[in-house]
Amino acid sequence: MDKEKFLKSLSTFSSLKDSDIKEIAKYFHEEHYKKNEYIFFEGDEEPGMYIVVDGIVKLTKETADGKTVILRLTTPGEFFGWLTVGESKPESTYTAQALVDTKVLHISNADFLRLLVKYPAIAVRITCDASKMLLEAYDRLKSLAAEKVEGRIATLLLELAKKIGRRENGKYVINAPITRQDIAEMAGTTVETAIRIISKWKKEGIVNTQRGRIEILDPEYLEMLIV
Secondary structure, three states: OOHHHHHHHOOOOOOOOHHHHHHHHOOOEEEEEOOOOEEEOOOOOOOEEEEEEEOOEEEEEEOOOOOEEEEEEEOOOOEEEEOOEOOEOOOOOOEEEEOOOEEEEEEOHHHHHHHHHHOHHHHHHHHHHHHHHHHHHHHHHHHHHHOOHHHHHHHHHHHHHHHHOEEEOOEEEEOOOOOHHHHHHHHOOOHHHHHHHHHHHHHOOOEEEEOOEEEEOOHHHHHHHOO
């Protein structure tokens, strides 16, 4: 792939000179992951930073009672990962797994520190972007305790529509292999509950689901369910 062209297309790097982009691209390495393949695990020491080029990466965390919660789906152009500096390490980390066949650009912890020295402003922007995503993920965790399950699933579907869906004849279409299990984990509920609610909405003409495709036929109804 043309790493320089891709990096230049991102807002984080768009203001840089071509010569700077060329130098920065040397720090990033292209990696490929098959569907369901793990990229790194919660608790790993130094995963470094990643940018999704193509595909979808789900970020998950194990709760105290052993349940898996999907914090976020990361899509092309977005950063994920974390960094350690010296003995400093985030107290709470997560697992990254490819939801579909995925291509990423990866920069190691050591290379990121070199980038930090040479291009401090860019390094700060990358860190801020990643931190923002992590804060959004923890906002999702907090909402799990405050919102009713139908509202959580409605919020999730509308977020997915905005993030990876497209508007088509008054409805949203999400073309991605998102399973009932994925929906349950992202909404913090059981698979049985997710199936019951989605089936109910399907009968009422609010959503339609097929293999690898979700259609939101009545987004206004889902919006009314959100607290």
